[in-house]
Amino acid sequence: MSGASTYVPKNPVLRWFESRLPVVGLVHSSFVVFPNPRNLNYFWTFGGILAFMLVCQIVTGVVLAMHYTPEATLAFASVEHIMRDVNYGWMLRYIHANGASMFFIAVYVHIARGMYYGSYKAPREVLWILGLIIFLLMMATAFMGYVLPWGQMSFWGAKVITSLFSAIPVVGDAITVWLWGGYSVGNATLNRFFSLHYLMPFMIAGVVVLHIWALHVPGSNNPVGVEVKSKKDTLPFHPYFTVKDGLALSVFMVFFAYFVFFIPNYLGHSDNYIEANPLVTPAHIVPEWYFLPYYAMLRAVPSKLGGVCALFGSILILAFMPWLDTSRIRSSNFRPIYRAFLFVFFADVFVLGYCGSQEPQGAIVLVSQVATAWYFIHLLLITPAMGFFETPRQLPASITEAVLGPRMAGGSGAFAAARTAASPSVDG
Template sequence: MSGSTTFVPKNPVLKWFESRLPIIGLVHSSFVAFPNPRNLNYFWTFGGILAFMLVAQIVTGVVLAMHYTPESTLAFASVEHIMRDVNFGWLLRYMHANGASMFFIAVYIHIARGLYYGSYKAPREILWILGVIIFLLMMATAFMGYVLPWGQMSFWGAKVITSLFSAIPLVGDAITVWLWGGYSVGNATLNRFFALHYLLPFMIAGLVVLHIWALHVPGSNNPLGVEVKSKKDTLPFHPYFTVKDGLAVVCFMLFFSYFVFYVPNYLGHADNYIEANPLVTPAHIVPEWYFLPYYAMLRAVPNKLGGVCALFGSILLLAFLPWLDTSRIRSANFRPVYRVFLWVWFAAVAGLGYCGSQEPVGGIVTASQILTFWYFFHLLVVLPLLGFFETPLKLPATITDAVLSTTRGSSGAMVAARTTASPSVDG
């Protein structure tokens, strides 16, 4: 479904350049003339929002790195220096810190949309797998970035999470020492995390290019889950979807700006404004909110190695969804039973997030164990079996038929409403 370019440069310099490196034509075919299903809704705009947020995070991160000092006795003070002394340093820091949360809000909606509309099904398996890899790198980048302020929660969060690798048989202790750069979390750890936190966003950007490339081969999925049958089913990316994406980015920026300017520390933790102290353990060690469901899974399993396997397995299993889901129907709109189970699964993930934010005592532990069981049961048992037993609804023949029937139905309803509401001539 790749779009063919109609770009013909008129400027002689551009014509000369294009004949030797047709990069403008490539951009035109990929982001101007590229055909998209005409029924895409606003859930499809989160890809553009994520691209915008990635650029914002890289730009603010590079500028912050110019003023940050990755040394254990100076790191905390350098963050305060950025906040107090660097021109607009407070803005850069709040944009970067809250930008990570905005990034995860957008990516979770993006993943949920893919799950609901079956965007992982053939022929888009590679596209989905690349997305899961990007998600894993995002989590690694965010974790390492959270360590850099070198506050109490940064230090103890790093100690708890890196200690998990010691549960791996035979090589666990060696991996942990290598991560720490010694026998405890310290200056070497901070330096390594800073270097990797700086590097990984550029790796993510490279994978995003592959992700977009993989998207442009089969084209976008759509809310109906019906493949494009003819040109009538599509519209060019520009101006129809550039305008739609632009509006979504502006609305998302307003949401982002509210946190940056009015509640910049709402999504953070107060203990991180206390300098790291290896001799004082915080009363309740919690990660950032976007890690809470996985943190709850980690604590739900009594065995340390089992908890680590549950944590990483919960993410890696997502890469196998194209094969775990045995139904040939993509969209949950036409799978009534799957739709109910999926909303229950979404509720379970939200419940795990709440459990991860609470102290692991009593009913919280029990709830975490039940929700963790259901998380894996849904992916490993419910999803494969539904494909054999569920009776889906009838799919429309084409995207155009569905769009036109909806339009006609809405127009008919409006006419009927006007007729009912209008008084008769006879009064």
């Protein structure tokens, strides 16, 4: 959709370089003149926020790795050294730790936006699947990073989650021993997780490049779900959307800074400020907040293997959304019944998150089971059925009509007539 680059440098040296390696032309065609639907709202700015957060996490992570010691008897002390002795080490660590939460807040909004506006539908199926691969890599990276401080919650969280692989028939025990690097969580486990935690953000960056590439082939979806029909439906990425993304990022950074400088430990757990002790089990082992819905699903199923299948299945099933959703209409704005069910689904995820933060007893277990069942019912039954039984509202003829209305979208003559009709008469 972006087409061939029209960028021609004026400087002869840059022109010579561009004729041999057109990097600047690629950036110009992809991020300057690239046409975007003119009706994109602020939910579309979270892609840029996610790109910024990825860079932030990589930069702070590389600096922190210079001072961290991945050894079981020294890791906890090295984190304290970063906090107390390294210049601005406390800020780097708080940016990195809270940055993971900000990353997941942005990605959950990004996924919810994609589900609400049907951004997974043809021709954007590969784009959606690549986004889910990024999400899985993010989850693996965040889990391994949570282990590195080697506090009580880090150690026992690693033990609980890695033990899940033992539920896999035949090869489960072998996978668990390989992950641990021995027969229990220890120094070898910490070294494995540190090396993978350092590597995976660069893997994420590589898939992000593919994600952007896949986006630029069909172009962005939009709130009404109508494909671009003419140049009148689009605006160049710069300056219109760079300014919009910049404003959204600035607001998000204020939110981020509030956590870093005022409540840096609000999203963490106090037990992680106690050094790991294999002989003392914490009263209540919980993962980070962004894993809580999946943790609730894991505990909702009585069978260990069933819980593991529910956990991984809840993510993998999203990859089939382009085919599970049988409706021809993309945007939920024009699907009132499905929109109501979708809001219930989002509320269901919040309920699962709450259940995951509580001890698994009494009513919490029952609510977790009902919420887990509804999660799969929505995706496997309600979403396909709505495409056959729901009568959607009428779509606008074009994006321009959705923005300006049918009279103004009809052409310059209609627009002029509309302006004349709206203007007060000189004769009074």
